[in-house]
Amino acid sequence: MNNFIDYKLIELGQWTVGLFNDYPVVQILVHLLLATLPLTLVFMGAFGFSTWLERKGLARIQNRLGPNRVGIFGLLQPLADGIKMLLKEDIVPDRSDKLFHFLAPVMLMVPAFIAVGFLPLGDGLMALPMDSAILFFFAVGSLNTIAVFMAGWSSRNKYSLLGGMRAVAQMISYEIPLVLSAVAVIMFSGSLNAQEIVASQQIQSWLASGNLVKEFFGQILGWHIFKPWGFAGFIFFFVAALAEANRSPFDLPEADSEIIAGHLTEYSGFKYAIFFMAEYISAFAIAGIATTLFLGGWSGPVIAGLPWFIIKMFSLFAVMIWIRGTLPRLRVDQLMGYAWKFLLPLAILNIFVAGFYYFAEQQFGSLAAFIGGWVIGFGILQTAAKGLSRLNKSPTLDGKRVYQLVE
Amino acid sequence: MSLIAKGILQGMAVTAKNFIQSYYKKERLPTVEYPEEKSTVNQFTRNIPFLVYDGEDEIEGMRCTACKLCEKACPPQCIYIIKDTDENDKPIKRPKVFDIDSSVCMSCQLCVEVCPFESIRMDSEFELSNENRFEGLLINRDELLKSNEYYHEIHPIEAQETDDRIAAKIAEAETKKKAREEKARLAAEAKQAAAAMKAAEEAAAETETSATEQAQQSEAKAEAPEDNPETKNT
Ligand code: SF4
Numbered sequence: 001m002n003n004f005i006d007y008k009l010i011e012l013g014q015w016t017v018g019l020f021n022d023y024p025v026v027q028i029l030v031h032l033l034l035a036t037l038p039l040t041l042v043f044m045g046a047f048g049f050s051t052w053l054e055r056k057g058l059a060r061i062q063n064r065l066g067p068n069r070v071g072i073f074g075l076l077q078p079l080a081d082g083i084k085m086l087l088k089e090d091i092v093p094d095r096s097d098k099l100f101h102f103l104a105p106v107m108l109m110v111p112a113f114i115a116v117g118f119l120p121l122g123d124g125l126m127a128l129p130m131d132s133a134i135l136f137f138f139a140v141g142s143l144n145t146i147a148v149f150m151a152g153w154s155s156r157n158k159y160s161l162l163g164g165m166r167a168v169a170q171m172i173s174y175e176i177p178l179v180l181s182a183v184a185v186i187m188f189s190g191s192l193n194a195q196e197i198v199a200s201q202q203i204q205s206w207l208a209s210g211n212l213v214k215e216f217f218g219q220i221l222g223w224h225i226f227k228p229w230g231f232a233g234f235i236f237f238f239v240a241a242l243a244e245a246n247r248s249p250f251d252l253p254e255a256d257s258e259i260i261a262g263h264l265t266e267y268s269g270f271k272y273a274i275f276f277m278a279e280y281i282s283a284f285a286i287a288g289i290a291t292t293l294f295l296g297g298w299s300g301p302v303i304a305g306l307p308w309f310i311i312k313m314f315s316l317f318a319v320m321i322w323i324r325g326t327l328p329r330l331r332v333d334q335l336m337g338y339a340w341k342f343l344l345p346l347a348i349l350n351i352f353v354a355g356f357y358y359f360a361e362q363q364f365g366s367l368a369a370f371i372g373g374w375v376i377g378f379g380i381l382q383t384a385a386k387g388l389s390r391l392n393k394s395p396t397l398d399g400k401r402v403y404q405l406v407e
Numbered sequence: 408m409s410l411i412a413k414g415i416l417q418g419m420a421v422t423a424k425n426f427i428q429s430y431y432k433k434e435r436l437p438t439v440e441y442p443e444e445k446s447t448v449n450q451f452t453r454n455i456p457f458l459v460y461d462g463e464d465e466i467e468g469m470r471c472t473a474c475k476l477c478e479k480a481c482p483p484q485c486i487y488i489i490k491d492t493d494e495n496d497k498p499i500k501r502p503k504v505f506d507i508d509s510s511v512c513m514s515c516q517l518c519v520e521v522c523p524f525e526s527i528r529m530d531s532e533f534e535l536s537n538e539n540r541f542e543g544l545l546i547n548r549d550e551l552l553k554s555n556e557y558y559h560e561i562h563p564i565e566a567q568e569t570d571d572r573i574a575a576k577i578a579e580a581e582t583k584k585k586a587r588e589e590k591a592r593l594a595a596e597a598k599q600a601a602a603a604m605k606a607a608e609e610a611a612a613e614t615e616t617s618a619t620e621q622a623q624q625s626e627a628k629a630e631a632p633e634d635n636p637e638t639k640n641t
């Protein structure tokens with residue numbers, strides 16, 4: 001089998017746990033640590049790396065060099081930043097709600113790390129193996145709305161409050177298309193279990209055939225993104241995920257040109273760093289779940305398992321950076337309109353398309369369903385998108401704008 | 408929708424192009440990593456003034472005459488000049504102290520515009536950082552003095568123009584001097600001739616001077632103030 005890395009890691013874990021067979025209490029603790037500690041460390045490292053990646057990527061997009069002084073290629077820049085953040089004074093506004101001001105970053109970080117625990121990093125590599133992992137992921141993921149609003153409210157600052165209010169409006173609105181576009185996948189694979197969803201994206205008969213070419217493509221062609229509803233669903237999911245993770249162009253809660261830094265305005269020092277870490281880790285988590293749902297999770301040719309998952313997750317994150325370097329921020333009304341008047345109806349329609357596709361596959365075989373699905377199903381989705389955008393068009397954009405001169 | 412999607416894709420293509428080309432195209436990555444490389448100075452760079460001297464000796468060749476026009480013209484008043492004196496405490500045309508506070512200078516080049524002796528010029532030196540932020544940033548006369556060759560090196564076109572102007576000035580002064588000498592010579596000759604003539608005339612006309620003419624002249628003098636009463640008030 002080619003996902004040997006995962007098996008080796010699991011074996012290593014089992015061997016370590018086996019060392020403590022005589023001390024059951026210690027064994028439980030070790031088991032807990034083995035599940036959580038590597039994940040925490042790895043994702044913290046990934047956070048550092050991704051800040052570097054983001055700064056470098058944005059710099060290159062803007063024809064700059066980016067950080068290149070600390071370490072080779074500036075790779076140690078995150079470390080320097082971390083030390084700097086640690087050494088900074090932690091300023092708490094005098095009349096803020098001190099308890100909630102303190103709790104907000106914690107509240108944001110805990111669900112972010114829990115959400116990471118539900119990612120199927122590899123074959124059997126999952127910190128919190130659970131049958132309803134996807135459901136739980138979304139449930140935990142929506143907690144960060146509360147944390148952001150806590151930060152905004154407790155700071156006693158108008159910009160913070162505005163940021164918090166925007167965050168609540170945005171996250172609640174985008175949660176719905178996010179979950180609805182995931183529903184199509186859940187329907188199709190008939191399970192909430194992340195591992196089974198990944199397994200449903202591998203063509204099992206090809207994998208078992210023993211033919212190398214078939215094995216190679218069996219790991220790729222089954223991904224949901226190659227199906228019409230999966231492709232559309234992936235786009236809806238990704239857009240909603242950007243909004244959920246507060247990433248540009250949906251970074252309204254911390255729109256620095258309008259409301260300073262939104263809910264982060266009154267935070268400094270390490271709390272600020274924790275906010276950032278939590279946001280990046282949520283972005284990772286959501287990129288990871290998008291990978292699981294639409295991009296075949298850890299399945300992939302030759303080195304299936306952990307490496308493929310990390311490659312896909314980082315690619316999605318790179319696309320997020322790319323989008324950040326390209327698109328301007330939306331206006332609040334555009335943001336809300338886009339979620340409710342455009343994404344939501346399309347996501348619901350997508351569920352129907354997925355349902356029809358499912359039955360078509362059973363009725364006419366997968367090839368016919370594939371071709372017909374792309375022609376008919378995608379056509380329906382595209383027509384619907386066109387119609388919706390025509391319905392949503394604001395009257396001023398029709399034809400020329402008329403300006404009235406002041407007499 | 409399709410319009411927006413097209414716009415987004417076009418934008419992404421632009422940023423991707425910038426990203427990729429920044430790795431191999433020089434014009435997509437114009438950053439100069441300063442302490443390691445320096446290539447930003449060309450002959451049109453101007454940063455802070457310096458004083459030009461001609462020839463070998465700094466003091467002898469100094470063009471500045473301590474006329475203090477630049478001191479007066481400098482908007483933030485960062486030039487400070489004291490005239491030099493000779494052994495007898497008589498002021499001479501040369502500055503003893505000429506300080507420019509580089510932390511105040513705003514590189515406006517007004518001092519250059521105003522200098523009538525082509526003495527103060529803009530330098531392209533930009534590494535002016537210093538450990539001492541008080542005395543260290545005050546540039547004194549000896550540090551300011553730089554040779555004309557250096558000026559030619561950093562701003563060749565401008566330095567050549569300046570040299571031409573100075574040469575023209577000198578040539579003009581020469582011709583003027585010559586003209587003056589010529590004039591003086593002619594005048595002297597004329598004077599000599601006139602003196603000779605006068606001597607001859609005087610001898611002849613001395614007897615003709617009449618008393619009536621003198622009386623008329625004094626009358627005219629007495630009337631003049633009444634014609635113009637304002638002159639009295641002023
Ligand atoms: S630099 Fe020029 S303007 Fe200034 S004192 Fe000297 S001669 Fe005068």
Ligand code: SF4
Pocket residue numbers: 455456480481482483484485486507511512513514515516517518519
């Ligand atoms: S460049 Fe401007 S500010 Fe600087 S010394 Fe000359 S006149 Fe003063």
